[in-house]
Amino acid sequence: xxxxxxxxxxxxxxxxxxxxxxxxxxxxxxxxxxxxxxxxxxxxxxxxxxxxxxxxxxxxxxxxxxxxxxxxxxxxxxxxxxxxxxxxxxxxxxxxxxxxxxxxxxxxxxxxxxxxxxxxxxxxxxxxxxxxxxxxxxxxxxxxxxxxxxxx
Numbered sequence: 503x504x505x506x507x508x509x510x511x512x513x514x515x516x517x518x519x520x521x522x523x524x525x526x527x528x529x530x531x532x533x534x535x536x537x538x539x540x541x542x543x544x545x546x547x548x549x550x551x552x553x554x555x556x557x558x559x560x561x562x563x564x565x566x567x568x569x570x571x572x573x574x575x576x577x578x579x580x581x582x583x584x585x586x587x588x589x590x591x592x593x594x595x596x597x598x599x600x601x602x603x604x605x606x607x608x609x610x611x612x613x614x615x616x617x618x619x620x621x622x623x624x625x626x627x628x629x630x631x632x633x634x635x636x637x638x639x640x641x642x643x644x645x646x647x648x649x650x651x652x653x654x
Contacts, residue, residue, distance in 0.1 A: 513643025
């Protein structure tokens with residue numbers, strides 16, 4: 503038996519320059535794009551970066567019951583420097599939004615899949631770069647939602 507329950511969740515694709523964010527409906531069926539946030543890489547260690555502050559605000563605004571963060575696992579299934587970076591990011595976010603849980607999920611190929619789907623729809627170049635992070639966040643959240651439903 504699974505402890506999966508309905509409720510709004512945010513999907514997060516953490517990149518080096520941008521953070522893509524998606525959201526699902528209250529029934530936890532369909533993920534849709536929400537926003538792309540610029541990474542705040544200039545914040546001092548003792549200051550909360552603007553992108554994490556904004557994610558926390560979105561969690562509150564949408565009354566999210568959870569956040570699903572894509573973990574960039576290598577194709578061989580290992581955890582490299584990118585995974586360590588995202589894990590640290592997710593840990594910091596989790597500290598800020600307690601008691602809302604943050605879950606890390608394998609995001610292998612999510613950006614590739616998102617880019618391909620956007621290209622198939624005729625979205626290319628600059629227009630694609632502007633939304634690919636949101637689309638990757640949709641892939642991450644939708645895959646997690648589908649997996650949770652299969653378990654119940």
